[in-house]
Amino acid sequence: MEMTDFIEKLAEQFDDVDAGLLTTETKFHELDDYTSLVALMIISMIDEEYNVTVTGDDMKKQVTIGDLYNLVSSRL
Numbered sequence: 001m002e003m004t005d006f007i008e009k010l011a012e013q014f015d016d017v018d019a020g021l022l023t024t025e026t027k028f029h030e031l032d033d034y035t036s037l038v039a040l041m042i043i044s045m046i047d048e049e050y051n052v053t054v055t056g057d058d059m060k061k062q063v064t065i066g067d068l069y070n071l072v073s074s075r076l
Contacts, residue, residue, distance in 0.1 A: 001050060001076065006069050009049055013041040024066030046072055 003024065011019035014033040028034060039059050046054050052075045054068075062068040 001069075001073060003066075003069055006072070007065060009045055010042060010065060010068075013038055013045055022065060024064060024069065026065045027063055028065050028068065029063070042068075050076060052076060 007022050008019045010028070011017045011022055014031065016033055017031060022028075039056065043054050043056070043059065046052050050072055052072050054071065054075075058071060059068075062071055
């Protein structure tokens with residue numbers, strides 16, 4: 001799993017977020033478009049793309065995109 005691909009797939013879950021502006025240090029919870037629905041879409045994307053289960057509690061504990069990436073990587 002490549003970080004750039006992960007960021008692109010993550011950005012696709014938002015209505016108005018450019019993947020080019022996201023980094024591993026981006027706090028995805030603070031993005032304007034982040035809602036509980038987007039969180040569910042991210043969970044679903046991770047399950048479909050990487051066959052990894054991430055819970056709502058997991059999402060709450062991750063601060064940055066890098067944190068989320070590391071969580072998913074650790075479960076591959």
